Amino acid sequence: MSASHQLRVAVADSPARRGESNYVIETEGLDLWYGRKKALNQLSLRIPHGRIHAIVGANGAGKSSLFRILLGIQSPSSGRATILGHDCTALTERERARIGFVNEEHSLPTWLRVGELVSMQRRLYPQWDEQRYRNIVDHFHVLPEQRIASISRGERAGVNLAMGLAQNPELLILDEPTLGLDVVAKRAFLEAVLSSIDDDDTTIIYCSHQMDEIERLADNLIILERGELKHMSPPDEFCERVSLWIAEFPALPPEASRLPGVLQVQRIDGLFHFLVLDQDEDFGSRLEANGALRHYRGAVNLDQAVNAFLTRNHSVPTLGISLQ
Amino acid sequence: MIDLIRSEWRRFRWLALMVAACHGFALVLLSRVVDVPQLGYEEQGAMLVVYMLLGLTLALLQVGSYRQTSRWLWLIHRPLPPARIFAALALSALAQLSVAVLAPLLVFLIATDLMTTHVLDSHHYVSIFHALAFTMMAWLAGAHACTSRHKAAVVVLLAPWFLALQMTSVWWLLLPVIACLAWLVFIARHSFRANRDAPITRHSVLLLTALPLQIAFFLLIFQVSKAGIALVGLLGQTPGRTVLSSDPDVDVEKMMRNLSQAAVAKGLEGSSDPRAAGWREQLPLLEVATLSPDIERFPVRHQLSNIGQPWWDDKRNIKWTFSHDRMQFQGRNPTSGEVQGWWGTGGLGSPQPFAEVPAFGMTRSMLYSIDGELESQHELVRLPDGEWFVGRPVRALDRVLLMTNQRVLAYRTDRAAQSKFAPLILDWQLPLVKGEPIPLHGNVVELLDGWLVSLFYSDDREFEGFESLSRQWEQVVYIDADGKSTVVGERRDIRGQHVSFVGSVIAPVASWWVSPPLYALLHLPDLLNTGLTHPPRFEPLPTIPLFYWLTSVLMLFSLVGAYFWLRVTNACKFRRALWLVSCVLMGLPALLSLICLEPRKTPCH
Numbered sequence: 001m002s003a004s005h006q007l008r009v010a011v012a013d014s015p016a017r018r019g020e021s022n023y024v025i026e027t028e029g030l031d032l033w034y035g036r037k038k039a040l041n042q043l044s045l046r047i048p049h050g051r052i053h054a055i056v057g058a059n060g061a062g063k064s065s066l067f068r069i070l071l072g073i074q075s076p077s078s079g080r081a082t083i084l085g086h087d088c089t090a091l092t093e094r095e096r097a098r099i100g101f102v103n104e105e106h107s108l109p110t111w112l113r114v115g116e117l118v119s120m121q122r123r124l125y126p127q128w129d130e131q132r133y134r135n136i137v138d139h140f141h142v143l144p145e146q147r148i149a150s151i152s153r154g155e156r157a158g159v160n161l162a163m164g165l166a167q168n169p170e171l172l173i174l175d176e177p178t179l180g181l182d183v184v185a186k187r188a189f190l191e192a193v194l195s196s197i198d199d200d201d202t203t204i205i206y207c208s209h210q211m212d213e214i215e216r217l218a219d220n221l222i223i224l225e226r227g228e229l230k231h232m233s234p235p236d237e238f239c240e241r242v243s244l245w246i247a248e249f250p251a252l253p254p255e256a257s258r259l260p261g262v263l264q265v266q267r268i269d270g271l272f273h274f275l276v277l278d279q280d281e282d283f284g285s286r287l288e289a290n291g292a293l294r295h296y297r298g299a300v301n302l303d304q305a306v307n308a309f310l311t312r313n314h315s316v317p318t319l320g321i322s323l324q
Numbered sequence: 325m326i327d328l329i330r331s332e333w334r335r336f337r338w339l340a341l342m343v344a345a346c347h348g349f350a351l352v353l354l355s356r357v358v359d360v361p362q363l364g365y366e367e368q369g370a371m372l373v374v375y376m377l378l379g380l381t382l383a384l385l386q387v388g389s390y391r392q393t394s395r396w397l398w399l400i401h402r403p404l405p406p407a408r409i410f411a412a413l414a415l416s417a418l419a420q421l422s423v424a425v426l427a428p429l430l431v432f433l434i435a436t437d438l439m440t441t442h443v444l445d446s447h448h449y450v451s452i453f454h455a456l457a458f459t460m461m462a463w464l465a466g467a468h469a470c471t472s473r474h475k476a477a478v479v480v481l482l483a484p485w486f487l488a489l490q491m492t493s494v495w496w497l498l499l500p501v502i503a504c505l506a507w508l509v510f511i512a513r514h515s516f517r518a519n520r521d522a523p524i525t526r527h528s529v530l531l532l533t534a535l536p537l538q539i540a541f542f543l544l545i546f547q548v549s550k551a552g553i554a555l556v557g558l559l560g561q562t563p564g565r566t567v568l569s570s571d572p573d574v575d576v577e578k579m580m581r582n583l584s585q586a587a588v589a590k591g592l593e594g595s596s597d598p599r600a601a602g603w604r605e606q607l608p609l610l611e612v613a614t615l616s617p618d619i620e621r622f623p624v625r626h627q628l629s630n631i632g633q634p635w636w637d638d639k640r641n642i643k644w645t646f647s648h649d650r651m652q653f654q655g656r657n658p659t660s661g662e663v664q665g666w667w668g669t670g671g672l673g674s675p676q677p678f679a680e681v682p683a684f685g686m687t688r689s690m691l692y693s694i695d696g697e698l699e700s701q702h703e704l705v706r707l708p709d710g711e712w713f714v715g716r717p718v719r720a721l722d723r724v725l726l727m728t729n730q731r732v733l734a735y736r737t738d739r740a741a742q743s744k745f746a747p748l749i750l751d752w753q754l755p756l757v758k759g760e761p762i763p764l765h766g767n768v769v770e771l772l773d774g775w776l777v778s779l780f781y782s783d784d785r786e787f788e789g790f791e792s793l794s795r796q797w798e799q800v801v802y803i804d805a806d807g808k809s810t811v812v813g814e815r816r817d818i819r820g821q822h823v824s825f826v827g828s829v830i831a832p833v834a835s836w837w838v839s840p841p842l843y844a845l846l847h848l849p850d851l852l853n854t855g856l857t858h859p860p861r862f863e864p865l866p867t868i869p870l871f872y873w874l875t876s877v878l879m880l881f882s883l884v885g886a887y888f889w890l891r892v893t894n895a896c897k898f899r900r901a902l903w904l905v906s907c908v909l910m911g912l913p914a915l916l917s918l919i920c921l922e923p924r925k926t927p928c929h
Contacts, residue, residue, distance in 0.1 A: 068393065071401055072518045077925075091518065097403035107394040111335040120327040124402055 023082075024049050024171045024203045025070060030079035032065050032227070039065040040076065040227040047222070049170075052204045054218035054235070056211075058310050062227035063207050067175055071101060084171060097125060100169035100202075104176035106156040108148050114159055115144030125167040133166035136192040140185075154185025161192055165202070173205045178213060190216060211303035221302075225310065235302050242305035245274040247287045247295035254290040259283070263308035275300070275308035325404065325412045332416035336386065340420040343378065348428035361436065361448045362645055365491075365629035372489075375425050375455050376462035380481070382417055383466025391470055400518050410467075410516040414509070417463050426456045441663050443645040443654050447626035450494040454628065457501045458489075464508040471512070473521045474920040482543050483536030484508060490849050493626040500849060507532065523923055527899065534906070534917045541913035542842040549838075584612040584767045588778040591800035595813035599802075603776060607769065613720035615727045615766040619713060622688040623681040625651070632683030637696065640664070651677035671700030688712045691726070693745050702745035705735060714762050721770045724748055729762060731755050732777060752807035757781060757799065764796075775803040776812075837875045839911040875911070882907040882915040889915075892924045 025047040032040035040062045047053050057063050068074040070083050072091040081088040086095045109117060122128045140158030142151055151159070157177055164172055174193075178186045190213055193204070208214055214221065214235065221238050223231040231238060242263065248271055260283070261276040276283055287295045354360050358367075390396045399409060429452040437444045465481035484504030490497060514529045524530040585607045592600045623631040626648050634645040637655070642664045644653040655664035655672070668674030671694070680687040685694070689712055691705040704724075707713070711728050718725040726733040735748035754777055756763065763779040782796035800813035836843035886907035890900045903922065907914040 064393075071397060073393070073396060073400065073520070075519055075522050089519065089522075093403045093405050096401055099401070101397060101401055103394040103397060105394040107392070107398045109331055109335065109398075112331055116331075116334075120331060123327055124404070 022049060023047055023085075025081070025083055025205070027066075027069075027081040028079055030066075030069065030081055031077045032062070032069065032074070033077045038227055040069075040079075043079070043224075043227060043229055045222070045229055045232075047203070047205065047220075049203050050201060051219040052206055052217050053220040053222060054214040055205060055207045055222045055224060056209070056214065056306055056310075057224035060226070061224040063224060064175065065227075066224070067101075067173060067207070070173070071099070097127075097167070098170045100164040100167050100172040102157075102160050102164045102172070102174045102177045104179040106153065106160045106177075108156060108160060110147070110149035112148055113144065114142055114146050114148060114151070117148060117159070118144065118163065121163050121167070127168040129166045129168050132168070133162045135195065136162035136165055139188040139192045139195075152185070154181045154188065157181055157185065157189055158192065161189060165192075169202060171203045171205065173207075175207045176209065177206075178208065178210060186210075186213075193217060211301075211306055215302045221306075223306065223309065231309070238309075239300055239302055239305050241278055242300050242308060243276055243279055243283070244298040244300045244304070245276060245279075245283055245287060245295055246298050247272050247274065247292040249292055258290060259286055263312040273298070275304060277309065277312075325408045328404075328409065328412035329416045329419075332386065332413055333419055336382065336416075336420050337423075340423040343424040344428050347424060348431065351428060351432045355432070355436070359442060359634070359645070361433070361442065361444055362630045362634055364633060365631060368629040372455060372458055375459040376481070376485075378424060379417075379421055379459035379462030380466040380478075382420060383463045383470065386417060387413060387467040387470040396520075406517050407513055410513050413467070414464070414512075417467075418460060421459050421463065422456060425459050426452060429455065441654075441656055441661050443647045443656075445626070445647055445649040447494045447628075447648055450498075450626075451628055454494060454497060454501055457505050458485075461485075461488075461505055461508050464505075464512040468508070468512040468515050471515045471517075471520050472920075473923060476920050477515070477537065479540035479544060480508070480511060480533075480536040482540035486539070486543065486846055487849060489628075491621055491624070491627055493624055494628055495626060497628065507536065511536065521923065523894070524921060527902065530899070530921065531902075534914070534921055537917040537920060538839075538906075538910050538913040539842055539846060541916040542839050542846070542910075545838050545912055582608065584614055585610070585769075587780070587798065588612065588767050588769055588776055588800060590818075591778045591798045591815055592776075592813045594815065595800070597802070597810075597812040600812060603771065606771070610769050610771075611721060613718055613723075613725055613768045615715060615718055615725055615732065615768065616764070617714035617727055617762045619684065619715055622712070623683055625681055627681075632681060637699075639696065646678075646681065648681065651679075651681075667699075667701070669701060669703075671695070671698070674701070684716050686713060686717070691717060691724075691748075695745050700745075702743070702747075704745075704748050705733075721768065723751060725768055727763075727766065729756075732766060732768075732779070734768070734775070752803050752809075754801055754803060754809050774805055777801045777803060777809075838878070839913050840875060841909055842911075842913060878911045879908050882911050885915045886918055889918055889924065890922070893922045894925060895922055 023046045025045060027043050027045045030040050030043040030045075031038070039060075043062070043066070055063050055066075065074070069076050069081050070088050072088050075089060083091070084095060084098055086092075091099075112120075118133065122130070137158060140155045140162075142155045142159055146155075148156065148159070161174075161177060164174075178189050181189060193206075194217070204217075206214065206217055218235055221231065221233060221235040222229065223238075259274070259276070261279045262274055263277050264273075264275040266273045266275075274283075274287070284295050284297070351360060363371075390399045400406060402409070430449075433444060433448055433452065436442050461484050462481055465478055468480060469475050469478035484507065488497070488500040488504040490500060510529075511533050514524065514526075514533065524533060589604045589607050592604050630646075632646055634643050636643055641657055641659060642655045643658050644655050644667055646653050650666065652674075653667035655667060656662070657664055665672050668676040669678055669692075670676055678687065680689070682692075685692065689707040689709075690703060691713070693702050693704050694700075695702065705726065707728060711730050713726060714729055715727045722736065724735040724737075726735070732754040734751040734753070736751045737744065738746045738749050752775065756779070760781045764782050766777060766779040769776040769778075778798060778800045780796060780798050796818050798813075798815045798818060799811060801809050802812045803809045883904060886903050890903055895903065903914075903918050907918065
């Protein structure tokens with residue numbers, strides 16, 4: 001499965017039929033203050049059913065705060081938020097049964113064995129899908145008799161994901177689930193996610209800093225910055241908005257203010273790489289007008305695009321030179 | 325839910341078993357040195373504190389570990405109502421505490437009962453359930469603190485501690501203990517919700533959560549004020565305390581030795597009686613007997629712990645321990661463990677049980693004497709209904725001097741009687757001043773033609789640390805050879821004498837001035853159970869204008885503080901009104917509970 005997921009066709013048990021909202025998550029004018037710091041700023045967000053939605057943002061962008069509000073463990077300072085059509089501040093056990101959550105720390109009861117934990121969860125969720133659990137957990141080679149305390153972080157992530165998906169939730173929130181996993185575990189995790197959602201009606205909210213993961217998984221990209229919604233579209237569309245221009249200048253390039261939409265400038269092997277937002281072919285002419293000896297357009301991947309977008313206001317560009 | 329109980333049980337089962345083993349070992353060790361079931365209230369109180377600390381520690385380990393957001397989500401985000409999740413945690417804690425606290429105690433008691441001849445009554449078995457109940461209360465308070473927005477919420481534990489731990493029969497005690505346990509369950513369960521920082525929405529829940537907090541703050545404020553005074557005292561200052569002498573040339577030790585004589589002499593200073601001057605001259609040469617109300621209450625049948633400690637017959641090596649079930653003393657040879665018989669009101673072998681639990685060689689209304697040679701018991705004095713002893717007998721001046729809640733009594737032995745254990749003959753009696761609390765202490769002097777009795781009245785038991793501010797006064801009464809009493813001297817509003825008082829039996833109760841309604845509330849059990857413990861602990865409010873002013877200022881301060889705090893909260897008008905009324909009535913403790921329970925909006929709004 002790739003980013004070309006099809007939007008799900010309405011099924012018999014669709015939210016619309018149940019008279020619920022068409023959005024799994026809806027927020028309106030959501031504000032959240034921590035003392036004098038604003039974590040969410042008038043966040044209005046509508047996430048539709050049935051796709052993988054990636055939420056990205058720098059640290060402190062408000063992703064975890066948003067999840068805390070959505071899961072009803074924190075109240076917003078103002079605004080409202082609903083999840084599966086229900087007010088987040090008053091989630092009942094019925095709604096919670098429809099929402100899965102896998103966190104970055106994979107906090108599981110370390111005093112139990114895997115089998116004990118799973119049988120506990122199995123009894124808790126009537127719609128438990130044992131086959132699905134086995135399919136996923138097989139990726140991680142975890143045995144039921146193993147103690148949770150003794151398995152690796154990657155294996156714990158696998159068990160956590162397997163339990164989250166086996167609950168057959170309508171909405172599964174994955175909050176940086178691959179954080180701290182090694183390459184092998186990360187790969188197993190992604191494969192497990194991909195294999196499980198192939199023919200499934202679960203909406204997944206995936207929060208990560210790993211753009212390669214998002215590129216593989218996400219149908220929809222949501223960028224948060226300082227608690228505000230900055231962008232929401234399929235990842236391809238976002239990549240199309242960001243373009244890379246490589247130019248050679250006899251000395252220093254022109255000041256960024258003289259060029260429109262510049263997100264980032266880097267100097268690599270004597271050439272200046274301009275990552276720009278919402279610019280067409282005219283940008284090449286502008287480079288020429290500003291003294292470029294030669295220029296051409298390069299390919300941009302999601303990682304570059306998102307990084308450039310998120311670091312556009314930084315005074316020091318990540319790898320290159322100062323815009324001055 | 326069963327799964328969650330099992331899971332939490334698995335989590336702490338080894339710890340519970342280890343604590344149980346240590347607990348059992350400690351009980352066995354202790355039983356080699358002392359008779360554990362017969363320990364006094366201080367020792368058993370200390371054991372209870374240890375058990376409660378265990379409960380609190382378990383709560384901090386168990387519920388506290390879920391304070392971390394990710395763990396909290398793992399616990400709370402499941403298709404179970406929070407009440408059932410909380411119930412699962414509480415039941416697993418109950419199981420663990422039963423293993424760690426109840427089981428070793430029960431095994432110990434059963435083993436003591438079956439394998440030894442130690443006295444063991446039904447109340448001992450009930451007591452261990454009380455121990456478990458208080459341990460569970462501590463767990464609930466800890467759980468409440470872990471799931472509340474303010475960690476200070478842990479102080480709610482103080483409220484049931486003071487309300488439930490009453491000196492009454494363990495059977496009657498079940499009522500307040502169960503009530504307090506239910507109250508804490510209610511509070512802890514309602515603080516256990518997904519959003520721990522959200523304000524409490526229901527007014528009834530808020531009221532029941534705020535009240536124990538206020539009681540606890542009431543107690544804390546007073547303790548802090550006392551600690552402050554003690555600290556100032558360490559720095560060499562004595563605000564509010566009487567300074568006996570600041571003159572370096574005065575021999576304080578000598579003055580203290582003759583304090584009783586000096587007290588009577590000072591009481592006679594303003595006397596208009598022509599004999600007063602002569603009495604004052606005689607006083608330094610006369611022996612003075614001092615009386616004090618050193619018994620705050622007598623034990624009642626089946627009460628927790630043992631106020632009346634066992635007594636020893638050294639000659640025969642017998643330890644006499646009172647059995648509440650049989651209302652008789654059991655004699656036991658501590659070396660061989662052999663039972664030497666039972667002691668009733670007539671002595672050894674007497675089948676007649678005691679009507680009341682004896683302590684210090686007396687019951688609440690009867691003084692008796694024991695003939696060690698013949699191992700018999702004789703009634704010496706019996707008080708009428710409604711009157712009880714407030715102090716132990718003082719044998720001095722060839723008399724037996726007794727203080728009751730109504731009189732000072734002087735008895736002499738009947739020299740004409742055949743037995744030296746014949747009932748005593750009343751020599752004279754002096755009624756106490758009506759409307760005044762029981763005197764702090766009294767001095768009795770025998771003159772050639774009568775007696776002088778000096779009594780100090782004061783309400784300063786409620787003013788620990790502020791004795792010199794209390795309105796103490798002294799009355800000196802002359803009792804002639806016929807027993808007729810005449811007031812011969814009075815000193816009002818004196819500052820020169822004070823006697824520090826030990827406070828209540830379990831722990832000192834905060835003074836009324838911190839919050840009069842909370843003071844009354846804390847004494848409610850005493851007022852209700854007058855037939856179960858004796859005498860009641862409640863004291864009338866003192867009439868010192870300074871403290872009325874202080875109370876008024878504190879109430880006003882609380883009202884103003886509450887007004888400014890509530891201005892930046894989301895509380896509705898009705899709730900604001902409730903808080904303001906509460907603060908003006910309850911004073912500072914209500915303001916502190918408001919700060920704990922009603923979150924403020926962030927300043928940037």
